[in-house]
Amino acid sequence: xxxxxxxxxxxxxxxxxxxxxxxxxxxxxxxxxxxxxxxxxxxxxxxxxxxxxxxxxxxxxxxxxxxxxxxxxxxxxxxxxxxxxxxxxxxxxxxxxxxxxxxxxxxxxxxxxxxxxxxxxxxxxxxxxxxxxxxxxxxxxxxxxxxxxxxxxxxxxxxxxxxxxxxxxxxxxxxxxxxxxxxxxxxxxxxxxxxxxxxxxxxxxxxxxxxxxxxxxxxxxxxxxx
Amino acid sequence: xxxxxxxxxxxxxxxxxxxxxxxxxxxxxxxxxxxxxxxxxxxxxxxxxxxxxxxxxxxxxxxxxxxxxxxxxxxxxxxxxxxxxxxxxxxxxxxxxxxxxxxxxxxxxxxxxxxxxxxxxxxxxxxxxxxxxxxxxxxxxxxxxxxxxxxxxxxxxxxxxxxxxxxxxxxxxxxxxxxxxxxxxxxxxxxxxxxxxxxxxxxxxxxxxxxxxxxxxxxxxxxxxx
DNA sequence: TTCATAATTCGATCGTAGTCGAAGCATTCC
DNA sequence: GGAATGCTTCGACTACGATCGAATTATGAA
Numbered sequence: 001x002x003x004x005x006x007x008x009x010x011x012x013x014x015x016x017x018x019x020x021x022x023x024x025x026x027x028x029x030x031x032x033x034x035x036x037x038x039x040x041x042x043x044x045x046x047x048x049x050x051x052x053x054x055x056x057x058x059x060x061x062x063x064x065x066x067x068x069x070x071x072x073x074x075x076x077x078x079x080x081x082x083x084x085x086x087x088x089x090x091x092x093x094x095x096x097x098x099x100x101x102x103x104x105x106x107x108x109x110x111x112x113x114x115x116x117x118x119x120x121x122x123x124x125x126x127x128x129x130x131x132x133x134x135x136x137x138x139x140x141x142x143x144x145x146x147x148x149x150x151x152x153x154x155x156x157x158x159x160x161x162x163x164x165x166x167x168x169x170x171x172x173x174x175x176x177x178x179x180x181x182x183x184x185x186x187x188x189x190x191x192x193x194x195x196x197x198x199x200x201x202x203x204x205x206x207x208x209x210x211x212x213x214x215x216x217x218x219x220x221x222x223x224x225x226x
Numbered sequence: 227x228x229x230x231x232x233x234x235x236x237x238x239x240x241x242x243x244x245x246x247x248x249x250x251x252x253x254x255x256x257x258x259x260x261x262x263x264x265x266x267x268x269x270x271x272x273x274x275x276x277x278x279x280x281x282x283x284x285x286x287x288x289x290x291x292x293x294x295x296x297x298x299x300x301x302x303x304x305x306x307x308x309x310x311x312x313x314x315x316x317x318x319x320x321x322x323x324x325x326x327x328x329x330x331x332x333x334x335x336x337x338x339x340x341x342x343x344x345x346x347x348x349x350x351x352x353x354x355x356x357x358x359x360x361x362x363x364x365x366x367x368x369x370x371x372x373x374x375x376x377x378x379x380x381x382x383x384x385x386x387x388x389x390x391x392x393x394x395x396x397x398x399x400x401x402x403x404x405x406x407x408x409x410x411x412x413x414x415x416x417x418x419x420x421x422x423x424x425x426x427x428x429x430x431x432x433x434x435x436x437x438x439x440x441x442x443x444x445x446x447x448x449x450x451x452x
Numbered sequence: 453t454t455c456a457t458a459a460t461t462c463g464a465t466c467g468t469a470g471t472c473g474a475a476g477c478a479t480t481c482c
Numbered sequence: 483g484g485a486a487t488g489c490t491t492c493g494a495c496t497a498c499g500a501t502c503g504a505a506t507t508a509t510g511a512a
Binding site for chain 3: 033034035045046047053067068069070109154
């Protein structure tokens with residue numbers, strides 16, 4: 001009768017439109033305050049506060065106090081992966097509330113998925129690393145090869161620091177626009193940070209879009225060929 | 227504000243405990259009837275029917291009519307992947323429930339489905355006839371070839387008698403233990419009757435189990451190879 | 453201190469969705 | 483043919499949760 005994990009609780013948390021809007025907003029990767037999230041969801045602050053408490057109790061969000069602000073963010077990578085999976089299915093069903101506008105192609109090209117690169121460029125990144133045998137694919141698992149380690153160290157990324165964290169370095173994440181996997185995990189995060197620090201790309205305010213500069217785009221495509 | 231796919235609808239569908247129980251049950255891979263699903267969810271048939279209609283409208287389930295039964299199953303692989311992702315997260319939160327026990331192996335091996343053979347042996351029977359080009363598959367329809375007609379007449383089955391009845395001779399029937407089609411229709415019935423009359427197998431009282439004798443099992447496997 | 457901003461808590465209202473009994477179809481069994 | 487089974491539809495009841503106004507707490511600024 002009752003077997004397996006309890007998905008109803010998680011589902012009901014995501015199932016409320018207001019909460020779903022907040023979670024979608026937080027998929028941008030930035031921590032947001034209750035006031036900002038209330039605006040995203042189109043509800044009052046009181047209601048938002050109640051929702052956020054539930055999401056936190058359910059383990060989907062974490063909260064960080066900072067002065068008189070409280071910053072909410074997705075609790076773990078796993079939350080982002082799960083939401084992306086839901087989005088993938090919803091998108092395949094044609095359940096998109098987003099009116100097809102000019103921002104849509106930009107979103108499909110490159111966007112942030114919690115903390116790593118997604119969209120066409122995100123998929124290309126993983127494909128390129130796999131093609132160069134710098135990442136090995138075993139089923140759904142990814143592993144960095146020796147060549148891969150040297151490669152990212154050459155980019156100036158501290159491999160030992162990545163290894164210290166308990167999070168997996170490489171991880172697949174299903175891309176809802178491309179419907180293929182892109183690179184998540186601490187390496188995925190580090191690479192996106194690297195691109196931004198190098199000035200190749202930057203986050204667009206108030207959305208998940210990642211804008212590549214002209215030179216940044218050229219460098220990215222050259223560095224990660226197919 | 228509102229970008230990306232609408233995950234709230236999907237979430238709310240999964241969010242109801244009764245529906246979550248049904249989906250969990252269907253993760254087993256077998257197609258189930260509303261009655262069975264109602265039992266899994268601990269609700270009445272009426273309520274289950276309402277839930278199933280919603281899940282189907284949401285694209286999570288598909289339905290297949292079979293006589294006076296309706297078999298529900300997960301609509302696509304993507305649904306399973308999505309649920310798996312949710313379960314993974316729920317499990318990591320420690321939100322686990324009971325563990326499933328092994329079902330009756332004899333039922334899985336061979337049982338009666340109305341009047342024809344089902345289970346592992348039932349699926350094998352159809353597979354073998356198809357492999358020998360004695361039955362042709364066109365989508366969900368089955369057709370007996372000339373070779374097939376000669377084959378069953380050689381077994382002593384009266385083909386003309388089968389043709390006289392209004393019922394289709396060959397028909398697919400979804401096997402709940404194997405989750406694949408087996409052979410139904412008047413031919414399916416005639417074959418099971420044949421096996422029993424030959425003494426190869428007999429029905430077990432008070433259950434749906436079909437017990438093959440030692441010699442019967444040997445003869446069956448030899449006559450219908452894979 | 454006093455005021456302003458940020459956020460939570462409380463309480464009341466209101467809709468909606470889950471639930472089941474009863475009735476209505478559809479199909480199969482005898 | 484009629485009875486039995488499987489399932490859906492309809493209608494009514496109920497309960498839970500989303501929502502917001504008002505009051506409360508907490509932090510920072512003047």
